[in-house]
Amino acid sequence: MPELVEQMYCSQQIVIPPKYPYILKRYCKAAIKTQPYDLLRWSFEYFRALAEHRPPPVKLRLEYPIYSTEGGLTRGCLKVLAHQLYVMKEIPTSVLKQAWQGFCLDRIELRRILCLCEVYMREESVPFFHFLAVAGGMLTKCLTHTMILLCEALTKEPDGGSAAIPVDEFLTMYRYLAVMDASKDVKYLNGYREGAAPPEEVAEEESTKSDRKLKEMSSLRMVPDMDKGMVAGRQMSTTSGEFIVQTIEKEIMDYIDEQIAILPDPDLKKKKAKPEEKLMIRDILEQFIDDNMDIIVPEIEEVEEEEEPIPEITMVYAVPGIGGTVDAEIIDDFVEYIKEVCKVQAGTVMPRNIRHFLCPPLEKYIEPDYSANDPPPKEEVATDSKPTSPKSAM
Incomplete structure (x- = not known):
C-alpha cells in the first residue's frame, strides 16, 4: 500500500502551463x-x-x-x-x-x-x-x-x-x-488550353533540330587523304566499314601507281603488281583496319527515342x-x-x-x-x- 500511495498523482504534482487553458480555448x-x-x-x-x-x-x-x-x-x-x-x-x-x-x-x-x-x-x-x-x-x-x-x-x-x-x-x-x-x-x-499549342514548343523544336545537327557534325570523322596530305570529312557509322576499306584501298593503290609513274626507270613503269601481291596487300590492309576500327570509326551508341510523356x-x-x-x-x-x-x-x-x-x-x-x-x-x-x-x- 505505501508504494501505491507514493505513485498517486494530485493537483499539486501535475504542472499545467498558465497559457494552456487560453490556447486550448x-x-x-x-x-x-x-x-x-x-x-x-x-x-x-x-x-x-x-x-x-x-x-x-x-x-x-x-x-x-x-x-x-x-x-x-x-x-x-x-x-x-x-x-x-x-x-x-x-x-x-x-x-x-x-x-x-x-x-x-x-x-x-x-x-x-x-x-x-x-x-x-x-x-x-x-x-x-x-x-x-x-x-x-x-x-x-x-x-x-x-x-x-x-x-x-x-x-x-x-x-x-x-x-x-x-x-x-x-x-x-x-x-x-x-x-x-x-x-x-x-x-x-x-x-494550356486544348488546341492552343504553347509558344515554347516552337523554341524546343528548333533547339532539338540544332542538337541533331550538332550530333551529325560530331559524327564526322577525319579520313587521311594520301594524295594531298589533307583531311577530308566523311560521315561514318558502324555500317560503313566496307566503304572505308574500299576507299582507303583505292587511295593507297592510286598513291602506289603515282609513285611508280615518277620513277626514272622506264622498265619499272611497265611492271604491274601480281594478283598474289595485290591479295597480300589487301589482306594486310584489311587486318590493319580491323585492328584499328575503333579508332577509325568509333561506335556510336544508338539512343532510343524517349516516349512522349502523357500530358x-x-x-x-x-x-x-x-x-x-x-x-x-x-x-x-x-x-x-x-x-x-x-x-x-x-x-x-x-x-x-x-x-x-x-x-x-x-x-x-x-x-x-x-x-x-x-x-x-x-x-x-x-x-x-x-x-x-x-x-x-x-
Whole structure:
C-alpha cells in the first residue's frame, strides 16, 4: 500500500502551463467557427501558423448556410485568404498551396483556378488580384455578383459596413474577368488550353533540330587523304566499314601507281603488281583496319527515342460567375461610370455603386429561351382508344 500511495498523482504534482487553458480555448473556438473538413490536417496548419507568427486559417464567424464549391471553397475562406495574402502582389505558388491546404481545400480546384489564370505549369507565381478574382467567380452566378463579393472580401471594414475598396484594385479585377472566356467547359493539357499549342514548343523544336545537327557534325570523322596530305570529312557509322576499306584501298593503290609513274626507270613503269601481291596487300590492309576500327570509326551508341510523356489533363468546367467575354463598349461605359463615382468617394468603390439604378451593366445580358424548355404537347386518347393529336381533337 505505501508504494501505491507514493505513485498517486494530485493537483499539486501535475504542472499545467498558465497559457494552456487560453490556447486550448482559442483553438476550440477557431475549430467551431471554421468547421474544417479534416480536423487533424487543419489543427496542424493552425498551430504551425501560430508558431510561425502568421494569421491562422480561421474564419471570422460560423457560416450558415455554407455557400461552397465542390472543392470546399467558401466565402469565409476567400475572405481569410484575401487578408492573409494581401501583402503580396505576386503570390508564389508554394505559399498559395500552403495557405490553400490550411483550410483543407481540394487541390484540384486550386489547379483549375491556376489554369484559368494561365499560370499553371508555366510560372512560379500568380498575381494576387488575378487569383482572388477567379476564386471569387467560383462562388457566384454572374459577373455582377462576383464584383460585389470581391468588394466584401477585400474590404477592411467590419461586416455590415459599406465594403469600400480602392478603385484601382476594383478595376484591375474587373478588366481581368471581363476579357476572360469561362462560359464553357475547357480541357487543359499541361496548363494550356486544348488546341492552343504553347509558344515554347516552337523554341524546343528548333533547339532539338540544332542538337541533331550538332550530333551529325560530331559524327564526322577525319579520313587521311594520301594524295594531298589533307583531311577530308566523311560521315561514318558502324555500317560503313566496307566503304572505308574500299576507299582507303583505292587511295593507297592510286598513291602506289603515282609513285611508280615518277620513277626514272622506264622498265619499272611497265611492271604491274601480281594478283598474289595485290591479295597480300589487301589482306594486310584489311587486318590493319580491323585492328584499328575503333579508332577509325568509333561506335556510336544508338539512343532510343524517349516516349512522349502523357500530358497532365485538367478539366475546367464553365464558371457562371465569370461568364463569357464582355464587349469593349460595355467595359468602357462601366469603367467611365466607376471613375466618376469614385471622385466623390475618396477614390473607393462600394457594392451600392454597382446596385445603383444608374450603373450601366457589367456584362451582356442574355435573355433565356423559355420556349426550349416547354414540354411537348401530350397526345389525347379518344373514347375509341385511338390516339389523336390536340388539333384533330378540336
